[in-house]
Amino acid sequence: MTATATRLRDLVTEEMELLREIRHDLHAHPELGYEEHRTSEVVQRELGRAGVAFRAGLAGGTGVIGSLAGGAAGGPAIGLRADMDALPIVEQVPDGVARPWCSTIPGRMHACGHDGHTAILIGAARVLARIAREQPLPRPVTFLFQPAEEGGAGGRRMVEEGVLDGRVLGPPVGSIFGLHGWPEYPLGVVGTRSGPLLAASDRFEIAVRGVGGHAAWPHACRDPIVAAGAIVHAVQTIASRNVGPLEAVVVSITMVEAGSGFNIIPERAVIRGTVRTLSAATQQLAIRRLREIATGVATAYGCTADLDYRINYPVTLNDPAMVDRFDRVASETLGTDRLRPVELPVMGGEDFAFYGQKVPACFFVLGLIPPGASTMPALHHPAFDFTDEAMATGVELFAALALRE
Numbered sequence: 001m002t003a004t005a006t007r008l009r010d011l012v013t014e015e016m017e018l019l020r021e022i023r024h025d026l027h028a029h030p031e032l033g034y035e036e037h038r039t040s041e042v043v044q045r046e047l048g049r050a051g052v053a054f055r056a057g058l059a060g061g062t063g064v065i066g067s068l069a070g071g072a073a074g075g076p077a078i079g080l081r082a083d084m085d086a087l088p089i090v091e092q093v094p095d096g097v098a099r100p101w102c103s104t105i106p107g108r109m110h111a112c113g114h115d116g117h118t119a120i121l122i123g124a125a126r127v128l129a130r131i132a133r134e135q136p137l138p139r140p141v142t143f144l145f146q147p148a149e150e151g152g153a154g155g156r157r158m159v160e161e162g163v164l165d166g167r168v169l170g171p172p173v174g175s176i177f178g179l180h181g182w183p184e185y186p187l188g189v190v191g192t193r194s195g196p197l198l199a200a201s202d203r204f205e206i207a208v209r210g211v212g213g214h215a216a217w218p219h220a221c222r223d224p225i226v227a228a229g230a231i232v233h234a235v236q237t238i239a240s241r242n243v244g245p246l247e248a249v250v251v252s253i254t255m256v257e258a259g260s261g262f263n264i265i266p267e268r269a270v271i272r273g274t275v276r277t278l279s280a281a282t283q284q285l286a287i288r289r290l291r292e293i294a295t296g297v298a299t300a301y302g303c304t305a306d307l308d309y310r311i312n313y314p315v316t317l318n319d320p321a322m323v324d325r326f327d328r329v330a331s332e333t334l335g336t337d338r339l340r341p342v343e344l345p346v347m348g349g350e351d352f353a354f355y356g357q358k359v360p361a362c363f364f365v366l367g368l369i370p371p372g373a374s375t376m377p378a379l380h381h382p383a384f385d386f387t388d389e390a391m392a393t394g395v396e397l398f399a400a401l402a403l404r405e
Helices: 005-028 037-050 114-134 154-160 224-234 237-242 280-300 320-334 390-403
Strands: 053-058 063-068 077-083 141-146 173-186 195-198 200-209 249-258 268-277 304-313 316-318 361-369
Touching: 005 037, 005 114, 005 320, 005 390, 037 053, 037 063, 037 114, 037 141, 063 114, 063 154, 077 114, 077 154, 077 390, 114 141, 114 173, 114 390, 141 154, 173 320, 173 390, 200 224, 200 280, 224 249, 224 268, 224 280, 237 249, 237 280, 249 280, 268 280, 280 304, 316 320, 316 361, 320 361, 320 390, 361 390
Parallel strands: 077 141, 077 173, 173 361
Antiparallel strands: 053 063, 063 141, 195 316, 200 268, 200 304, 249 268
16 A cells, blocks of 8 residues: 555545535535536536546536546556435435535435535545655546436446546546445444345336226226236235245335326326346346236236336446455455445445446445444435545545555
8 A cells, every 4th residue: 555544544534524515515405317517516626626637527417537647557547436416305304403414405315325425535536636646656546426326327328438448538447446325334334245236226117008987987997097006916926926035036116107086087007116136037037027917917907008117227246356355455444343244135226337347346335323323314215314424434445445556
C-alpha cells in the first residue's frame, strides 16, 4: 500500500465534515433515474475541486466518470462505482421531527441510500487525489457515478458507452468494486460472498381481457377481475410446486389495475410484478410457468391473457479472486472483527451486475445500524436514512482497495 493505514484514516477523517454536507444536500434534493442533473453537477464540482479528471454527460446525460493516473503506463485501472438515483417515495418524518436534510421534493426521496453511495465515492476520489499528490498511486483508478440503478439499467448504458474499455476516459478497467449500505449489519461491519450475491431481477405484465358490462348482470360478462384474482393466486405455485426446495425463485405481484366504476365490469385487468432468480434454468422455468398459468387460468374464466416479460438485471456474480482480495484488504484495514461474510444470496437485484459481466467484480455490503440500536428502517422504507458515520468506513475501504499493491 502506498500510504500507511494511519495516514489513510487521517485523510478520511479530515474529509468527513464535507462528506456529511454533501450527503445531506443530496438527500434534500433527490432525483429519479436519468433525471440526476443536479446530483451530476455536484459530482462534477467535487471532482473538479479535487483535481480529478472527469467526463460527464454519459448514460442519458447524467453519468460521470473520473480518472486518476497511476502505476505503469498502460496498466489496467481499478474501478469504483456508485449509483446516484432516488425513488418515488414520500419521505416519512420519524417521531414527527423533521431532519434538516429531509427531502424537499414531494414524492421523491433517497430511500435506498444512493446519496450515501455517491458521497462515499466522492470521498474516495478526494482522498486518493490527495495521496496521488504525495506519491504515485500503484494503479490508475476509475470512478464511476452512474444514473438509474432503480430499474433503469444505468449500469448497462455506462458499459455500452465504453466506461470500462478505455473509450471514454483513462485506461481500461481491469477489476471493479461497488458497495451498498446495509441496514441489517451493524455500523462499520462489511461483508460479501463469492458467486451469486444478488438475484436476477425481471419484471412482467399480464393483460387479462374479458367481456365488460353492467355489474348487475355478471352472467352476461366475462369478468377479467375474477380471472386476474385467480391468476394472482395461482402463480404462487411456481415457488411452492414447480421449483425445487433448494432452488431460489421469488414471484411477487405488486400491482393490479382494473375498472372505472362501482357498477361496471371492465373489459381489461392488468397484473404487474417481478421475478427474482439465481440461475438461468430457474428463470426460464418461471417465464414458461407464468405464461402457462396466465393463459390457462384466463381461459378457464372465459377470458384471454397475454404475458409481457422483460428480462432486466442479471445475477450479481462476485468473482472469487476479487472476493479474496476484498476479504484480505477489509481484514487488514478494518480488522477481522468487522468482516462478516454474507452467508446466502439476497433476492434483491442490482445493475452492478452489468459491470461484472465484463470484468472481475466484487460487490459488498456496508453496515448501517447505529450503535445502541438493534434495527433500523429497511431499504425502500419511507423512513430510511443513510447513517452518516458509515461513510468513513466506505471511503477508507474503497481507497484501501485502490491502494493495495
